[in-house]
Amino acid sequence: MAPKPTTNDRPWLMRTYSGHTSASASNELYRMNLGKGQTGLSVAFDLPTQTGYDSDHPLARGEVGKVGVPINHLGDMEALFHEIPLERMNTSMTINATAPWLLALYVTTAERQGVNPAQLQGTTQNDILKEYLSRGTYIFPPEPSVRLVTDVITYTVEHIPKWNPTNVCSYHLQEAGATPVQELAYALSTATTILDAVRDSGQMDADSFTAVVGRISFFVNAGIRFIEETCKMRAFSAMWEQIVSQRYGVDDPKLQRFRYGVQVNSLGLTESQPENNVQRIVLEMLAVTLSKRARARAIQLPAWNEALGLPRPWDQQWALRMQQVLAFETDLLEYDDIFDGSPVIEAHVTELIEGAQTEMERVATQGGMVQAIESGYVKRELVTSHTERLRAIERGDLKIIGVNCFQETTESPLTSGSDSGIMKVDAKAEQEQIQSLQAFRASRSQAEVDTALSALRDAANNGDNIMHSSIQCARAGVTTGEWSEVLRKVFGEYRAPTGIDISAHDKGQSTAAEKIRDRVQKTGEELGRPLRLLIGKPGLDGHSNGAEQIAVKGRDVGFEIVYEGIRLTPKQIVRAAQEEGVHLIGLSILSGSHTGLVTEIALELKQAGLARLPLIIGGIIPEDDAEQLQAQGISAIYTPKNVDLNAIMADIVDIIRRHNGLEPFDQAI
Amino acid sequence: MTTVSDTLPDPAELASSVAEGKRPALATALNLLDDRRPEARKIAARYLALLAGKRQATRSHLIGITGPPGAGKSSLTSALIPIWRNRGLRVGILAVDPSSPISGGALLGDRLRMKTSFDDEGVFIRSLAGRGEQGGLSAEVWPMCLSMLATFDITVIETVGVGQSEIDIAKMSDTTCFVAQPGSGDSIQFLKAGIMEIPHILVVNKEDMGAAARKTLMDIRAATGREYSGEEWSVPVLSVSSTQGSGIEELAAQLDLHHDWLATRNLIEPRRRQFQAEWILKRLRQEFGSFGVAQLQTQLQTAHSGLDRLIGEGDSPFEQYESLRARLLTAWNRD
């Protein structure tokens, strides 16, 4: 029997991932959340900030302040932390391609608050590799991007020793469909890639390198299969310990510890019967807290309305209270590890470790994680896993309550309020942000800005650590867009493999899919040529899962599919539709910027003489917007509750038929 | 209900607009050439005949790029585009991807690699699925190329170099360029054994991979190395990196050289005429078998070569083709 320890375990850091509208609105929210007992901050930036555009850039239109806070310059960063004393704060920033820049702004803000940067505590996510695989906010090609990651690491280890310079993320891999084995393998391969790069950069001596090893932290996911997820956390701990001691020769047990934060699974949170998400979230939280030996250091939870839209302060409060009940009401923190010695747990941990090691070797033989990403291998593996997951839901083998079973429900009072149960960002916010940006630009010394930017360019070209010149830029009043533009010119831009070129997943599949295949073929014959679809992802939105799965399914039922990945402009999409002679355009938009983008695309189509081409859209589309879009001529709208991909495909055939004067089949599959 | 013919374009108008280089017209033409309905085929043949009448002042170079999947054909094309664009040349690309043998569907993924073309009016990319032609190029490819050649200075066909398509593309392009990647032993074996027709230009891509790339380069040079007589085109073996951009200028120069080599010998037109005839005969053979073709020869009282010439020298070979086809169909229906 494990004895009760004399001192209880300390509770983990409790955060909510938040930010929206503007720096000052987000500051207000943060101070309110801290007042409610939240113990750290987790900043969500808007997509222009994450992809290196100022709020007034054409590509930022409709995205400013939507899914996070816009930070254009030092003034915004100062407003974000107004009256929040940074020396006492633990701030996590979900920032990647522009991580050196946002860290530079944070450091400069601290200086201006009179805080010594060496005291700062917190985390920059700064894990670029998973951006190519899942999260989508990369800018530059992998090689220079890895260098920027290592620059942040070497800088902070020397100057901000308590900072977590990189959070190696398996979280986003699970959100893109990864199995536990894949999460383990790809996250650990990423960690060794980064550590190897730091070691080989020649920027540090052996002692500093040992310190770096101890600063590597992880950001992990916990899904609904919470026993297996507990085992995964234990597997992570065991494997990391081994890597640290064997690969890097670091033997201090404190430096070998697998330190991780968590956001629990959101992919499995549903639009139908959204109240069920609460129990999912709580069970998932158990996975990362039950085992003391593998307990999370920091947790942030999604809200019950995850699949509906952005959470309101009350929704986030509910999620925070879940953590507080577990930590402070239950006896969880009073015990030592309750799984030690369990042969069942042990056996599954071993199985996961073996699976992960095999996959890690496969990546290593391809030359490492960077090569396996560039070749498309890892992305294909993820898309394959996600496809398998969706097919299992389709077949009913994977049960999701309220979605593919127990669908009957009484109307929910949660969603019947006047705001439909989600947060809406005021459309005026974008204009105000642009005005304040322009005023800021007018107020600074252009000469200082130019000098700072040219120092940045030199550092980028010479291989000097990018942090010093970035801090100089922050002080001079450089903007996010200017900083990024300099690096875009030096490093170039990148498009990642889409991973949809996987082998067919329609072997021995449902008769439904076969029926649709006949309809696709017959319609193609009637219209003279095989049916073609363009799947388009306009705007800065990086949510690619839906588009990928629609593309794979479309191919599997016989469509010819054109899909060019994320972040295309309306013009690019319409050009591709024209050049490829497609029969229908399907857009996928989850970032909330659908209204503006659809209007732009409709306009471009008209100019290209393609006004008659049917347009459909899928993603996070609130009901009010759906009505408006339909009035604009959108033929169909799909949201997360439309999990039956065969039904969507059957619809698409009928939409094409109607647009071409053919009778629709109209029968359910 | 709309009928087919009112959605089909007017062939004369279409031919003029395509010859003038109008993008929407080219898109319409490509859709038409893809259309298998009898009414559409007739209009398509007329359109091609009218288009052939409009001589172009373009440089008009048809380049076939072939090689195994993943060798970097799309990346290489993408790297070539800016070089041509900087010289003011307009570029059309026809990218052929394999279809799923099970569903008949396809993922047309080559565009993704050709990102340089995104906002450039001087570049036009059309993808095409292989559509189960036993590894060969589908029937639409040749007429589509003709349409592109009428509009662009350079037309590139990219196809996966497996099976029949390898031969098909060589029997179509002015210049065939084969792309190999480091460690591709198969290609070398095929070259050695003479299974693979020797292309006009051999490229080893991914030279940034170092030793492996150098070894493949040497192996290929050894497999193809021979003395060329003054009369022959001597096949260059080049080393490039599409992602780093090295060797691409040299490749562009070699492509030019080969075009000039053909042009100074007045070979471009005759080769294209011959390819066209062979293409049409092949189509007839695919549809009606050797028996059908033999029957045609008897009917027309001509030998194979006569049939060849008939198709090759008429002013509108595709109309010829449609009428030969019609002849066979009626003959067969009578029996």
Ligand code: B12
């Ligand atoms: C998975 C996920 C992620 C993954 C994405 C991985 C990937 N490569 O796709 C990760 C973790 C990376 C991620 C990140 C972010 N996310 Co997110 N994410 C989700 C989540 C949980 C699920 C989305 C999903 O993939 N579902 C599975 C797929 C198969 O479903 P789907 O896309 O909905 O598609 C279905 C239908 O909608 C439809 N459909 C969709 N597209 C199309 C297209 C066509 C043609 C057709 C016919 C049908 C169709 O058919 C599909 C079949 O059912 C949602 C919440 C939720 N549960 O829905 C939030 C959500 C979309 N994310 C959100 C946010 C804010 C973000 C971030 C922007 C946060 C930030 N500030 O940094 C980041 C940045 C991402 C970026 N670069 O844009 C918000 C968006 C808020 C809004 N619209 O108002 C959501 C709604 C969560 C929330 N409530 O806050 N996310």
Ligand SMILES: Nc1nc2c(ncn2[C@@H]2O[C@H](COP(=O)(O)OP(=O)(O)O)[C@@H](O)[C@H]2O)c(=O)[nH]1
């Ligand atoms: N290292 C390296 N990789 C390349 C090069 N050219 C292409 N690739 C990669 O090879 C893969 C296949 O390229 P792609 O152009 O799609 O090949 P295709 O199938 O022949 O068209 C992609 O992952 C490219 O990034 C190169 O010159 N060097």
Ligand SMILES: [Mg+2]
């Ligand atoms: Mg290709």
